Amino acid sequence: MIPISAHTLLEQLLNLRGVTGGEFSAAQAVADMFRQVGCDAYVDEFGNAIARLAGTGDSPFKLVIDSHLDEIGLMVTGYEDGGFLRIAKVSGVDPKTLPACIVEVQASGDNSIVPGVIGVKPPHLLSEEDRTKTPSFDILFIDTGLADEELKARVKIGDYVTPIQKISYLAGQKVAAKALDDRIGVYAMLLAAQQLQGVDHAIDMYFVASVQEERHDIGPVAVAAEVLPDMVIALDVGFGDQEGTKPGSTSPLGEGLGIGFGPSTKRELSLLLEKVAKDNEVPVHRDVNAGRTGTDKDSFDRTFRGIPSATISMPLRYMHTPAEVVSLKDIDNVAKLLVKLATQDPETLRGALCY
Numbered sequence: 262m263i264p265i266s267a268h269t270l271l272e273q274l275l276n277l278r279g280v281t282g283g284e285f286s287a288a289q290a291v292a293d294m295f296r297q298v299g300c301d302a303y304v305d306e307f308g309n310a311i312a313r314l315a316g317t318g319d320s321p322f323k324l325v326i327d328s329h330l331d332e333i334g335l336m337v338t339g340y341e342d343g344g345f346l347r348i349a350k351v352s353g354v355d356p357k358t359l360p361a362c363i364v365e366v367q368a369s370g371d372n373s374i375v376p377g378v379i380g381v382k383p384p385h386l387l388s389e390e391d392r393t394k395t396p397s398f399d400i401l402f403i404d405t406g407l408a409d410e411e412l413k414a415r416v417k418i419g420d421y422v423t424p425i426q427k428i429s430y431l432a433g434q435k436v437a438a439k440a441l442d443d444r445i446g447v448y449a450m451l452l453a454a455q456q457l458q459g460v461d462h463a464i465d466m467y468f469v470a471s472v473q474e475e476r477h478d479i480g481p482v483a484v485a486a487e488v489l490p491d492m493v494i495a496l497d498v499g500f501g502d503q504e505g506t507k508p509g510s511t512s513p514l515g516e517g518l519g520i521g522f523g524p525s526t527k528r529e530l531s532l533l534l535e536k537v538a539k540d541n542e543v544p545v546h547r548d549v550n551a552g553r554t555g556t557d558k559d560s561f562d563r564t565f566r567g568i569p570s571a572t573i574s575m576p577l578r579y580m581h582t583p584a585e586v587v588s589l590k591d592i593d594n595v596a597k598l599l600v601k602l603a604t605q606d607p608e609t610l611r612g613a614l615c616y
């Protein structure tokens with residue numbers, strides 16, 4: 262496993278501000294990271310960061326690995342006297358996870374970062390009725406500490422807000438942070454690209470850090486049009502085991518990756534992923550997606566003539582909270598599997614396009 266001190270790149274990724282729809286500067290930073298590990302990379306007009314590692318094969322085969330770089334977050338909707346801001350959620354934020362969070366507002370009035378805190382009443386001042394209420398966006402607010410006039414000059418309606426979370430390593434084996442969904446996918450792709458430097462591979466590898474996944478998986482529409490992939494693998498998070506969940510609904514952290522099986526998944530590709538994993542001692546299990554997968558894969562399915570695709574997932578605890586948790590071992594294993602996939606004979610991958 263990569264020593265914790267070597268995870269600087271992961272920490273840089275997690276600290277990028279990239280709420281759905283506001284990912285442009287994060288995408289530029291990600292494109293830069295891919296250039297540093299030997300890829301050609303650019304940000305397309307839609308905001309996706311697209312990186313390419315050219316293969317040496319005679320007849321090009323394009324394999325796209327897709328991870329989304331956007332994160333869930335908040336948006337300013339109004340002001341209250343006393344330096345307070347009203348907020349709404351952007352994508353799947355659970356308001357129960359927000360009270361007492363330290364946040365930062367990307368203030369467009371003066372292009373600065375305004376720190377704030379999501380305020381809550383002390384328990385001493387709560388009425389009996391208040392004690393039974395769950396937080397909702399009608400009552401949540403951000404306290405910036407600024408005077409009203411300065412607040413209105415700096416922070417504008419529609420500005421993005423993200424939580425600030427210190428990155429922690431649990432027992433030296435797991436990482437706890439915000440935005441692990443799905444920056445760990447982006448990180449695993451960067452590790453794979455790094456490990457592929459100087460390695461001969463016939464197929465063209467595309468590593469795509471896509472935007473707007475948390476808003477109906479929109480980024481892949483532009484990616485598909487630009488890259489015209491032969492095959493796609495969506496790399497995202499799955500539900501990790503945690504206290505109190507139903508048996509069978511989650512997967513243990515650090516014990517393997519999920520390979521998706523379901524009606525929309527290209528079964529031959531999923532079987533190939535299982536085989537490559539087994540041949541290279543990467544532990545995997547099956548994720549059954551009987552309906553939609555809830556990943557970018559669903560969007561690739563609907564582009565052009567439909568693109569054969571599959572999913573790889575990393576189990577993650579506390580999804581869509583400011584303190585998500587994943588295993589570093591699973592991230593290493595994803596990178597290993599992607600490298601082994603990249604070095605497959607193109608004919609093997611073409612075989613997975615057949616029925």
Ligand SMILES: [Zn+2]
Nearest residue numbers: 442443497498
């Ligand atoms: Zn995700």
